[in-house]
Amino acid sequence: MANDVRKRSTNKRNTQKDISRTRINRQAKKKQQNYIKSHRRKKRFRLNIKRKAGFYLDYSLMFIMLLLIGVGLVMVYSSSSTTKETIFDILKSQVLFAVVGIFFMILEARIVDYHIYSKKWVSYGLYIFSLFLVLLLLTPLGKNVNGATRWIGLGSFSFMPVEVVKVGVIAALSFRIVNLGDRMNNTFSLFWLWFFYGVVPAGLLYVISNNLSSAIIISGMCFIITFVAFPGYKPFAAVVGVGGAFATLLVTRLVSTLNSGDNFRHARILAWLHPEDYADNKAYQTIHGLYAIGSGGLFGKGLGKSMVKIKLPEAYNDMIFTIICEELGLFGALCVLLAFSVLLWRIAHVAKNAPDLLGALLCTGVFAHISLQVLVNIAVVTNTIPNTGVTLPFISKGGTALLILLMEMGVVFNVSSQIKDELNE
Amino acid sequence: MADYEKIRERKLKKARKVLRRAGKKVQVLFLIVAILLAGLGGRIFYIIYTRGDEYTQSVLDEQTKSLNTVLAKRGQIQSSDGTVLAYSEKMYNVILDVAQLFSDDEESDSDLTGDTINALSSYFNIDRSELIAKVYDNQSSRYLKLVKEISSEEMEGFKNLMIVTDDKGNETKTSVVDVWFEETYVRRYPYDNLAADVVGFYSQNNGGELGLELEYNDYLTGVNGLTYSYVDDGLEIANETKGVTDGLNVVTTIDYNIQKIIEEKIIAYNQEKPSKNTAIMVMNPSNGEILGMASYPTFNLNDPRDLTKSFTEEQLGAMSDEDKTNAMYDLWKNFCVSESYEPGSVFKPITVAAALDEGVVKDGDTYVCNGYEEVSGWKVKCHAYGQGGHGQLTLEQSIMESCNPYMINLSIKLGTVKFAQYVSVFGFGSLTGVDLPGETGGIIYPADKMTVIDAATNSFGQNINVNMVQMLSAYCSLIEDGNYYQPHIVKEIEDSNGNVVKSFNQTLIKQTCTADTSKLLRRYLFSTVNEGTAKKVAVKGYSVAGKTGTAQKANRDEQKWLISFIGHVPADDPQIAIYVIIDEPDGTTGTSGSSADVLTLSHDVLESLLPYLGIYEDLTASEINTQNSEDELTVEVPNTTQN
DSSP states (O other): OOOHHHHHHHHHHHSSSOOHHHHHHHHHHHHHHHHHTTHHHHHHHHHHHHHHOOOOOOOHHHHHOOOOOOHHHHHHHHTTSSSSSIIIIHHHHHHHHHHHHHHHHHHHHSSSOGGGGGGGHHHHHHHHHHHHHHHHTTTTTEEEEEEEEEEETTEEEEHHHHHHHHHHHHHHHHHHHHGGGGGGGGGHHHHHHHHHIIHHHHHHHHHHOOOOHHHHHHHHHHHHHHHHSSOHHHHHHHHHHHHHHHHHHHHHHHHOOOSOOOOOHHHHHHHOOOOGGGGTTHHHHHHHHHHHHHHHHOOOOOOOOOSSHHHHHTTTTTTHHHHHHHHHEEEEEEHHHHHHHHHHHHHHHHHHTTTSSHHHHHHHHHHHHHHHHHHHHHHHHTTTOOOOOOOOTTOOHHHHHHHHHHHHHHHHHHHHHEEEOOTTT | OHHHHHEEEEEHHHHHHHHHHHHHHHHHHHHHHHHHHHHHHHHHHHHHHHHHHHHHHHHHHHHEEEEEEOOOOOOOOOTTTTTTEEEEEEEEEEEEEHHHHHHHHOOOSSSSHHHHHHHHHHHTTTOOHHHHHHHHHHHTOOOOOEEEEEEEEHHHHHHHHEEEEEEETOOOOOOOEEEEEEEEEEOOTTTTTTTHHHOOOOEEEEEOHHHHHHHHHHSOOBBEEEEEEEOOOSSOEEEOOOOOBBEEEEESSSHHHHEEEEEEHHHHHHHSSSSSSEEEEETTTTEEEEEEEEEEEEEOOSSSTOOTSSOOOHHHHEEEEEHHHHHHHHHHHOOHHHBOOOOOGGGHHHHHHHHHHHSSSSEEEEEEEEEEEEEEEEEEEEEEEETTOEEEEHHHHHHHOHHHHHHHHHHHHHHHHHHHHHHHHHTTTSSOSSSSOOOOBOOOOOOTTOOOHHHHTTTTTOSSOOHHHHHHHHHHHHHHHEEEOOOOEEEEEEOTTOEEEEEOOEEEEOOOSHHHHHHHHHHHHHHHHHHHGGGGGTTSSSSOOOEEEEEEESGGGGOOOOOOOOOEHHHHHHOEEEEEEEESSSTOOOOBBBBBHHHHHHHHHHHHHHHHHHHOHHHHHHOOOOTTOOBBBBBOOOOOOOO
């Protein structure tokens, strides 16, 4: 009876003015409450099931991620074992960051609903905050290591703002795309997004911290997220085509005109093309990475038996994949590649089945972040592309990077837990 | 259905459409990434497949790393009586590890840098401010050589500053740190100039550079020991040491005393009358051992690049670098081996031996000397031209008086082919193979090119270029019953314990003439000293035999001479042979016109030498009055060279 009255009254009101969003929500909420009331016993039973199972977790994704982190810790230990500061320095900090990161990941996956990013001040705030951190590099807080300012130091603690920028770009871009709605179909808005979420942060990073690799990764992430959100392929195919042609032209011109590299970047390209000629300086890392890969053979020398790591300074950073190749051979390397493939497949799966566009885009962002870093890192160590310093996600040593990655994975797990099935509807 | 539900439904439918589209794109994306990952997997396989072996090799190469070398000691050069002519002494270079010093100083409470610098400057007498400047200029250096070549006592003394041992024998480091000593060997020549051309010198960069140091470099140089480290399978650093092998000692046939005597005499003569070159060789005719070999000018082996001894400062100032280099090479040149010249009359015994062997002349045959001989239109003079010739001479007298026409007559009788053959048989025109570097072969006319006038001038030693070793070896065979022994200057190679590794015994190479000829010539040569042109050489109580020579040097117009004496003692049973040359006596004018100087020099040498050698004074010797001796005079040779 009361239902009927309420229905009537709303109908009456609807005829009077437009239905506002809050009203619809309120109605839906009330409807749900009614539903709960009428099906309380059924609901309680279901809730019990949910509680027992914890919450929905993509186990295969979790497993493969932990596997990669485990391989990473073992390899970081192995490649740092010959340096002075072994287990107590490098591995300890890495384990610490992994534990803290997993804690934050669980927190994000279970407690913080990813829809928090649908709030303007959270997404934009994160993005602007990350850019602010990059600008902080210009202040005395920025630490200059090996001629490039990439770290912000606070007492004994230091971190790389680059990694925060990646999160900021993912969050802000996803939110903006969701907000744009239909306007996303416009190619013009695509360029706008590329400018604000690709060119600006990448340019900032390149200018301030001379970090070409991160600039490439961030613009690539922006490119991939918009690729997923935009209907159609044409602008992306055009960018890839023009970019590829331009790069090829540049390299061929460089090769034909330059014999000795006086410029830093020219030398880098030449070192890429003829690593043997620059084995003593520019291509030292590259050639030693190739030595490691080549000498590993099919099944490797065995865990901890790498010889190249003695010669390769900081083998646990960018070049860690070569140590995997040397110690575990082609087999181990392919296993790691396969693990990354499975991980990416699961993330793509979550993205595909995400409950809404925001979740899908957030997962795509994480997918872009991991896939780009893996591809660029392995392409660099195999000398497929010129040398640029990108770490291998989950495996390379690097606290900030691991922490941020795990927090991103937390978002993915959160999205995955909200995938709608019959029960959640 | 209510409207708001319819609207919501529509919105949801649209959202699902967008979501589906995005999902599709994510799938496309994953496909691309998967393909790229597979491509990279293929790339890894490609690297392992194509370059695997090469890179494995590179890694193995980098695994080993040589740490330090234990220097091998270079062998000694000794004279036959055991006097050391050259040896290597172990010395130490003082090295400061500056980079380490600064980093240690930072960690330490005490002033390590200051203490170390003070200790270094006071102990090695280095100017303190200079040292400080040097250290601060090379702050990142790990190898700063401060002092070169200190002795081991000095090193021990400084080490005591670095480590203090207390009563209980515990060693504690002092505040003098990061100094270490690098082993090095310094080559020493205890007798400076003695046998400089023969011994030669050694330099760190080029090894042996001259003389025996060069010729026997392979024996003298040892094998350096090597300690190297490599990374083993367990990633542990393992050390491996390869033992050091010291160089072998070279024992020469040079007799220290003989060498000393001849060098003293050369210096004494040249102080009085400087010549362009003066050279003396002493040889044992019965086995070809060279007992002494010296030439003037000479140089200091301990400082071979120092020209100040030979030139005045003004001269040096006027020289270009190239001039200086050439002057050094001239100085280093061993006249006895590397210089060829026209021997002059000392060649005459060879001509006589050839003629006797071929039977074109016999002992006692006579010939009339008119003071000159016409050959192929050339008028070849005798040195007795001024007195109207020697008149009638026997074969013996032709040697005694050094008669040119007699020799020309003999060469004509022999004919050019036979004569050229004998020149070759006596070893002229080819290297003797003496174990010294830089031997020159000389120039002779081959049998098919030789003309009558060539043979005529060759017969008294002109227009033929020989070196001293060739000449003396040929002479030795001539007096030693025709036995031509390999001339050599090294007797044995010994290891550092004195065990003989290799010995060079007498080697009979060939028979140059018959024993009868040899016997006749010994008599003729004895007569030459006893009664002939070489009277001044005679030493009381000894039977000295020999032949003088006065050769006009090439570029006949310049009128420069090379005077010489070749001889042996005792006359009938030769134990030593000696060859003395003065090239351009009286400085550069060389117009002394007589062989008197070389005879006096030879006499002086033999007078000192013979008692030392223990050669008995023989009965055949008689006292010779040298007061009125006729020396062989110089004679102008017509310029018959065809080129």
